[in-house]
């Protein structure tokens with residue numbers, strides 16, 4: 050993780066030129082926006098639900114230590130094991146340790162952003178343990194050896210054709226074009242993996258402190274199998290996933306599912322409290338919950354950006370974001386994309402590693418309006434921008450600093466301002482074509498490459514004002 | 523048409539004209555003056571004003587933004603109503619100044635007092651003066667683009683539409699997703715010009731699809747961006763600030 054340095058500028062340029070990607074994104078996103086809108090509109094008290102969810106998150110995050118301890122005690126009570134990981138390395142070591150103790154040869158995984166964050170698959174593979182993603186989207190991504198480009202729909206950047214070709218290449222299947230056929234192939238392949246696996250690794254959507262229950266929301270049934278078929282189940286969660294009471298759960302299921310997929314309820318919701326009990330027919334013999342910090346307590350300690358931790362990873366902000374729609378998920382360089390990626394990645398990895406992400410937004414605010422827990426993402430982006438500018442390691446370039454100071458100095462003094470207007474009016478003349486500026490020198494060329502710029506007026510408003518202020522109209 | 527009755531105390535408005543309108547689109551300011559004066563409002567223009575500090579705030583230069591914000595606060599200190607031809611600059615004063623000075627109680631109080639008197643032009647007409655019909659006429663098919671700050675920071679959505687629909691002879695139609703960003707985003711448009719323009723392309727498509735010959739908005743930032751591409755592509759759609767429309771007779 051130390052060597053990562055993300056570049057939104059470079060990666061987004063590549064994405065914008067990829068016509069296939071543009072088509073895939075356009076289609077999927079337009080479709081989804083409509084579906085979600087319907088799911089939210091039909092729910093009468095949506096706003097009230099958001100307010101409740103937000104309050105519970107605020108309360109829980111403010112009292113996080115207590116709830117995490119409560120969660121730990123109740124998981125242990127139910128016969129499970131709890132492990133604490135301070136960072137990605139520790140989390141990987143803990144999980145690998147469990148696997149090695151039990152001589153695990155093969156692992157199945159259900160969808161989990163936390164395991165992406167710690168690159169768990171690399172650790173398994175490095176130790177010679179086979180690991181298979183069982184969520185269809187993640188399975189595709191694993192076959193293609195890529196990174197997910199959306200926290201809910203990991204393969205959103207791929208067209209049907211891409212996937213068919215991938216299956217032909219990697220699984221030696223004939224070329225199918227129907228999604229049903231592709232799903233059938235994946236399903237057949239995955240059945241065997243489930244039956245042969247010694248260990249299942251899952252994420253956690255919510256964990257309930259008062260009961261020690263972890264909750265997993267999904268549509269394919271693969272998480273249900275991952276958590277019940279193999280003899281060991283390991284679940285990985287970030288510290289922010291805990292909610293206090295069982296009765297808080299309906300609120301969160303409602304806002305998560307409607308925001309994430311536009312459904313009223315997902316096909317599967319698994320509630321898991323400890324390992325298999327004597328009376329149970331199925332279930333793992335051992336249950337391990339790994340609770341991971343990995344930079345989150347640092348976010349917690351900062352009041353200005355703490356609300357970043359309220360995120361329930363529903364993906365709604367990605368779908369609504371005009372920037373995401375154009376550049377796709379890979380431009381954000383890490384496991385979290387879109388508006389939530391732009392605020393959480395610089396905080397988790399370090400602001401110096403992702404210093405252009407807070408700027409990768411037009412600040413249109415559509416994300417804060419859809420976010421089910423009302424995270425004011427533009428406000429956090431602005432806060433992070435200020436941090437970037439003040440950061441000694443990245444900061445603003447010397448010339449930019451000088452330019453801003455000069456600009457501010459001019460704006461602070463009305464006569465300098467007037468002079469600047471006059472000067473700009475004169476200086477612009479060589480570039481004027483038909484009353485407009487069409488190809489300005491750097492850095493203004495960044496505007497005029499594809500857009501005209503209006504010419505500066507001969508008589509600014511403040512001069513015209515003197516003429517009109519006493520007129521009647 | 524509404525005229526403030528003789529007996530009423532005259533409403534006094536100070537124009538917060540924004541540096542963009544001052545330097546590039548003075549006709550928008552002039553239009554505002556015309557509309558307001560016709561409605562019997564007493565209009566003033568504090569001549570010391572320059573920029574509210576938003577460009578600095580948005581790029582993370584908070585200290586510079588603070589200096590300009592304080593200057594703004596002192597210039598508009600005593601005015602009854604402050605009205606601006608921009609949802610974005612109005613948001614800066616009404617929403618983001620609070621953010622900027624959240625750890626400075628004294629300035630926060632000033633911001634609080636001032637922000638309740640600061641309005642974007644169309645919401646001032648509809649919500650304060652209670653006017654929908656200003657007596658304007660316009661022959662043309664128009665559509666309206668919601669500027670992001672007006673819509674999502676100030677919740678201005680019906681106000682401009684009421685005003686537009688009341689214009690005599692006008693043919694108003696909504697475009698597809700009028701609320702989607704045009705990709706301007708202030709300095710975003712030059713920090714990531716290609717991303718900005720690809721968002722803009724989608725907006726231009728919606729405008730063309732609507733069949734309008736005029737695109738209206740509350741903000742010259744968006745219109746400068748949209749118009750810049752329309753010009754470049756030789757698309758015969760005019761950009762027009764809502765004040766220009768409303769001053770047309």
Ligand code: SF4
Pocket residue numbers: 308359360361362363364365366367389416419420421422423424
């Ligand atoms: S920030 Fe809000 S909208 Fe975005 S993923 Fe998180 S909860 Fe969902």
